[in-house]
Amino acid sequence: MTSNSVPTTVDEPPRTTPVTVPGVGWRDRLPVRLGTPLVAGLVLLAVLALAVGPNAYLAGIVIETLFWITAASAWNVLGGYTGMLSLGHALFIGVSMYAVTYAVNHGWSWWAATPLIVVAMTVIGTLLLFPGFRLRGPFFSLATFALPLIATTLAVYAKGLTGGSQGETWPVNPSGGQFVFVSRVPYLLVIGVIALVSVLVSVFIDRRAIGRRMRAVADDDVAAEAAGVPATRTRLIATATSIALSSLAGCFYVTYVAFVDPTSAFALDVSLKVVLLAILGGLGRSYGPLIGAIILIPADSWLAGAFPGGVHLLLYGALLVVLVLFLPQGILGGASQLLVRLRRRRA
Amino acid sequence: MTSPLLDVRGLTKQFGGVKAVNGVDLSLDEGEIVGLIGPNGAGKTTVFNMLSGTLRPTRGEIHLAGREVTGWRAHRVCAAGMTRTFQVVRPFRSLSVTDNVLVGATGGGAAEGQARSIAAETLEFVGLAAQAHRPARELSLIDLKRLEVARALATRPRVLLLDEVFAGLTPRELPLAVELVQAIRRRGISLIVIEHLMQVVMNLSDRVVVLNHGEELAVGTPEEVVENPVVIEAYLGTEYRDAHGL
Amino acid sequence: MTLLQLVVSGVLLGGLYALIAMGLTLIFGVMRLINFAQGEFITLGMYAAYWFYISLGGNPYLSMVLVVPAALLGGWILERTLFRRMGSAPPAMQMLVTFGLSLALQNAMLLAFGGDYRSASSSFAKRSLHLGGIDVGVGQLVAFAASMAIGVGLIIALRHTRTGRALRAVQENRYAIQLVGVNVERLFAIAFAIGICLAAVAGVLIAPNYFISPTVGGGLVFTGFVVVVLGGLGSLGGAIVGGMIIGIVESLSGFYLPGGLKDSFSLAVFIVVLLLRPAGLFGRRGAEEVGFK
Numbered sequence: 001m002t003s004n005s006v007p008t009t010v011d012e013p014p015r016t017t018p019v020t021v022p023g024v025g026w027r028d029r030l031p032v033r034l035g036t037p038l039v040a041g042l043v044l045l046a047v048l049a050l051a052v053g054p055n056a057y058l059a060g061i062v063i064e065t066l067f068w069i070t071a072a073s074a075w076n077v078l079g080g081y082t083g084m085l086s087l088g089h090a091l092f093i094g095v096s097m098y099a100v101t102y103a104v105n106h107g108w109s110w111w112a113a114t115p116l117i118v119v120a121m122t123v124i125g126t127l128l129l130f131p132g133f134r135l136r137g138p139f140f141s142l143a144t145f146a147l148p149l150i151a152t153t154l155a156v157y158a159k160g161l162t163g164g165s166q167g168e169t170w171p172v173n174p175s176g177g178q179f180v181f182v183s184r185v186p187y188l189l190v191i192g193v194i195a196l197v198s199v200l201v202s203v204f205i206d207r208r209a210i211g212r213r214m215r216a217v218a219d220d221d222v223a224a225e226a227a228g229v230p231a232t233r234t235r236l237i238a239t240a241t242s243i244a245l246s247s248l249a250g251c252f253y254v255t256y257v258a259f260v261d262p263t264s265a266f267a268l269d270v271s272l273k274v275v276l277l278a279i280l281g282g283l284g285r286s287y288g289p290l291i292g293a294i295i296l297i298p299a300d301s302w303l304a305g306a307f308p309g310g311v312h313l314l315l316y317g318a319l320l321v322v323l324v325l326f327l328p329q330g331i332l333g334g335a336s337q338l339l340v341r342l343r344r345r346r347a
Numbered sequence: 348m349t350s351p352l353l354d355v356r357g358l359t360k361q362f363g364g365v366k367a368v369n370g371v372d373l374s375l376d377e378g379e380i381v382g383l384i385g386p387n388g389a390g391k392t393t394v395f396n397m398l399s400g401t402l403r404p405t406r407g408e409i410h411l412a413g414r415e416v417t418g419w420r421a422h423r424v425c426a427a428g429m430t431r432t433f434q435v436v437r438p439f440r441s442l443s444v445t446d447n448v449l450v451g452a453t454g455g456g457a458a459e460g461q462a463r464s465i466a467a468e469t470l471e472f473v474g475l476a477a478q479a480h481r482p483a484r485e486l487s488l489i490d491l492k493r494l495e496v497a498r499a500l501a502t503r504p505r506v507l508l509l510d511e512v513f514a515g516l517t518p519r520e521l522p523l524a525v526e527l528v529q530a531i532r533r534r535g536i537s538l539i540v541i542e543h544l545m546q547v548v549m550n551l552s553d554r555v556v557v558l559n560h561g562e563e564l565a566v567g568t569p570e571e572v573v574e575n576p577v578v579i580e581a582y583l584g585t586e587y588r589d590a591h592g593l
Numbered sequence: 594m595t596l597l598q599l600v601v602s603g604v605l606l607g608g609l610y611a612l613i614a615m616g617l618t619l620i621f622g623v624m625r626l627i628n629f630a631q632g633e634f635i636t637l638g639m640y641a642a643y644w645f646y647i648s649l650g651g652n653p654y655l656s657m658v659l660v661v662p663a664a665l666l667g668g669w670i671l672e673r674t675l676f677r678r679m680g681s682a683p684p685a686m687q688m689l690v691t692f693g694l695s696l697a698l699q700n701a702m703l704l705a706f707g708g709d710y711r712s713a714s715s716s717f718a719k720r721s722l723h724l725g726g727i728d729v730g731v732g733q734l735v736a737f738a739a740s741m742a743i744g745v746g747l748i749i750a751l752r753h754t755r756t757g758r759a760l761r762a763v764q765e766n767r768y769a770i771q772l773v774g775v776n777v778e779r780l781f782a783i784a785f786a787i788g789i790c791l792a793a794v795a796g797v798l799i800a801p802n803y804f805i806s807p808t809v810g811g812g813l814v815f816t817g818f819v820v821v822v823l824g825g826l827g828s829l830g831g832a833i834v835g836g837m838i839i840g841i842v843e844s845l846s847g848f849y850l851p852g853g854l855k856d857s858f859s860l861a862v863f864i865v866v867l868l869l870r871p872a873g874l875f876g877r878r879g880a881e882e883v884g885f886k
Contacts, residue, residue, distance in 0.1 A: 085688075085689070087692070131868045132867075132868065135867065135868075137683065137688075138627040138688045139867065141627075141688060142627065142818060142822070142867065143864055143867050143868070146815075146860045146863055146864055147864075149815070149857070149860055150857045150860045150861060150864075153854065153857035153860075154854075154857060157851070157854055157857075208459070209449070209450075209453040209459055209462070212442060212446050212449055212450050212453075213450060213453075213454075215439060215441050215442055215446075216439045216442065216447075216450045218441070219438075219439040219440050219441055219442070220437045220438075220439060222401055222421075222437070223433060223437035223438075223439070224422075224439070224450065224454075225400070225401070225420065225421035225422045225425075226399055226400075226401060226421045226422075226425060226430055226431055226433070226499075227425065227430065227450050227451040227454045227498050227499070227501075227502060228422050228425035228426055228430070228450075228451065228453070228454020228455050228456070228502050229422055229450060229454050230420070230422045231422070272692070272696065275689065279689070284441070310699075310700030310703040310704055311700070311704065313696055313699075313700040314696070314697050314700035314701055314704065316693070316696060316697075317692075317693040317694065317695065317696030317697030317698070317699075317700065318693065318697045319693070320689060320690070320692065320693030320696070321675070321690050321693040321694055321697065324679070324682070324686050324687075324689050324690050324693070325675070325678055325679060325690065328682065328686060
């Protein structure tokens with residue numbers, strides 16, 4: 001694209017005005033820096049691992065939360081920033097769970113298999129969604145909704161690879177290579193780093209041209225193209241990023257739950273939860289899924305324990321309705337609106 | 348003799364059996380403003396859609412600065428130096444005013460740092476600097492039109508296609524908009540302007556192209572076109588006279 | 594099993610799919626809303642028929658006298674309370690509301706009725722006719738005949754009544770019709786109420802032939818989406834033809850394909866149609882790409 005750009009002598013706007021004009025705030029002049037969230041995240045993670053590591057129950061909740069931060073952040077790149085509301089993200093998590101289980105049960109090390117699976121899943125998944133790029137709004141959602149349903153029946157059918165409806169289990173004897181540990185700390189650290197990466201990816205997207213381009217494509221792809229945004233390439237980048245992070249989340253999750261079967265891997269519950277967490281925190285906001293997961297996942301663990309059965313799904317459904325109706329911008333969006341209103345009142 | 352900046356030959360668009368645009372020739376010289384007029388449904392916006400790469404032409408050729416850009420996707424045409432605004436404003440509603448313009452600036456090929464100064468300068472130029480941090484969805488119509496122009500300008504085009512930027516403006520806002528277009532030309536940008544308001548188009552344009560039923564009816568200076576009996580019959584005779592009480 | 598028998602079973606099944614799809618497609622056509630919660634109203638219809646049969650000892654079909662007005666009223670109220678509030682939200686967000694509603698209703702029914710399979714199989718519906726070597730269940734035949742009658746009646750009503758014509762006009766152009774002074778909000782409520790009612794009626798009609806559980810409607814409604822996409826979103830005639838096609842495809846694939854793959858077959862058909870001809874067989878092209886702005 002830069003090779004196509006016209007010589008700037010003709011059309012370069014005259015530089016009479018200073019670079020910063022009144023009305024451009026400090027955030028616009030801020031250089032892109034991921035250092036602060038990176039350091040803060042690592043410190044927080046180390047403290048967390050030391051604090052809850054010995055307590056299996058608390059560690060479990062933290063691990064779950066970190067996993068959902070990753071999965072929801074991954075979804076948010078596609079559904080939040082780029083406006084492609086996938087209702088089938090369980091597919092990428094589930095297939096990765098199966099693939100890494102198969103690899104480890106056939107003598108691979110988790111550490112070697114995971115990067116390969118993430119790359120393969122990203123390529124295959126992006127190719128799979130690519131024909132759907134021309135479907136807009138609800139049509140894209142319907143198509144993605146069908147994908148995990150198909151995967152479920154195929155997983156039940158392909159017994160040789162997947163163990164059929166019985167599913168497959170993870171090795172049980174402690175082994176660093178196969179990611180089987182007695183202590184919770186390694187799990188906490190690994191998913192913590194993965195979650196940190198996923199949030200940093202969102203922060204990076206948020207602060208760079210690519211994030212604006214994703215939002216522009218989500219708002220109006222025709223206008224975006226006219227303004228020089230390669231819409232298809234932008235969608236490809238969003239799709240690949242989203243799938244890669246989802247796949248990474250899946251590769252980790254199965255080491256922790258140590259089991260994968262068709263109904264849990266491709267559950268509607270999973271596809272829905274990533275959407276819900278992102279909307280709860282704030283759709284298309286870099287810290288939205290993080291906030292959503294920190295609030296909802298611990299509450300969910302408690303609910304699932306306190307009321308077995310469908311109560312938590314009933315509440316999810318109701319929460320989704322209430323959120324979209326009354327807080328469509330999520331907690332972060334609502335908070336920032338409130339701040340703006342307060343500031344205006346004071347001014 | 349150098350070839351014109353924009354050279355369009357035999358541009359045709361067929362939808363099913365209907366030829367929305369049929370064999371239109373157009374040229375635009377460096378620094379020129381060409382008015383594109385015609386009754387509703389004459390195919391003006393379809394011509395813009397094809398020039399900007401939003402629609403693929405059925406037939407015909409588009410040359411921009413000596414390079415053939417026929418059938419290119421809009422983002423490539425934009426990077427090659429031609430972009431457009433939309434008749435109905437299409438801001439990125441979830442972005443701030445600055446971010447809208449930044450999308451255009453990086454879309455035109457600028458790196459982030461350079462894009463920021465381009466955006467700030469462009470907003471100043473169109474008179475939106477004070478609104479820079481508001482969400483685009485909160486702007487008034489005239490400001491949305493300004494934003495539409497700013498986003499296109501930020502791509503640093505050589506050719507800018509303006510699709511009815513004056514429609515819906517109040518009589519008091521009109522001179523401001525006319526002044527804006529003239530200021531754009533002074534920056535060395537060549538323009539094709541679709542416009543319904545005859546006084547505006549006659550004032551602004553160096554040449555006028557009249558479309559009717561997708562075909563080119565007449566080309567000439569504003570004076571020539573207004574006096575052309577075929578044009579008066581087909582276009583000015585009905586709509587213009589009715590609409591303007593002439 | 595002869596081929597003819599499979600085709601006849603497929604057509605009977607297809608009539609039911611057509612009825613379910615008509616409700617979806619009416620709501621979509623008028624309101625541009627993809628209603629995931631439609632399946633739960635099928636399920637509610639089934640439970641109503643079951644309750645009518647078990648508690649009152651009546652013929653399950655007679656529960657219509659209660660179900661139809663209740664569903665119309667429920668649909669009307671739901672439209673006024675939930676969907677009217679989000680008129681300007683993007684279609685995808687509106688769809689998320691129906692998704693949430695679906696989940697909430699399904700699990701509320703699970704809590705209220707339990708997960709056990711129930712059956713409202715009356716002796717009348719269980720009977721089966723033998724016609725020229727083909728077995729036809731009376732229950733299926735009733736469901737098919739009623740579906741077709743409702744479908745044809747609905748198409749006629751849309752063509753020849755004032756409200757029907759207004760509904761069709763809204764499908765064509767919801768902005769233009771507001772200009773000519775038609776109360777579009779009222780039409781939305783009517784379309785939604787009729788759509789919900791069609792789902793509940795479908796539930797009553799199949800109650801004698803299906804095992805009833807809280808999740809059964811969700812599965813059926815997905816087949817409904819397949820039919821709607823195949824027939825063309827917004828097209829009632831397309832829903833009928835699409836229903837027949839999917840019914841026959843399911844009946845044949847259920848016989849010729851291994852059991853595990855049967856379910857994914859119509860889903861695969863769905864995705865292929867969505868990608869190759871997203872406007873369906875009878876729908877207008879373009880909506881899926883424009884996303885109806």
